[in-house]
Amino acid sequence: MASEKKGPVTFLKSVGQEMKRVTWPTQKELTRYTLVVLATLAFMVAFFYVVDLGISELVQLLL
Structure with a gap:
């Protein structure tokens, strides 16, 4: 299989086949x-x- 040359057309066909296998979420799930x-x-x-506010107040106390 590694010695086979696969072109872009073969790749796109494979992508199409894989996309048909995808389980898409329903409207409710989405x-x-x-x-x-x-x-x-x-x-x-x-x-x-809140963390930023707390750190800012702490810095103000130290200055």
Whole structure:
């Protein structure tokens, strides 16, 4: 198999076959995943805001 020369057409056919095997998420799953990502992002933003605020206050106390 390593000695075979495969061109771009063969590659693209293989890609097409693999894409047919992909299990795509349903609308409900996609919505749920999106909400999880947005909630995680909101939590991380709030967490780092509080940490930054705390560090800023600590630095102000030391100056």
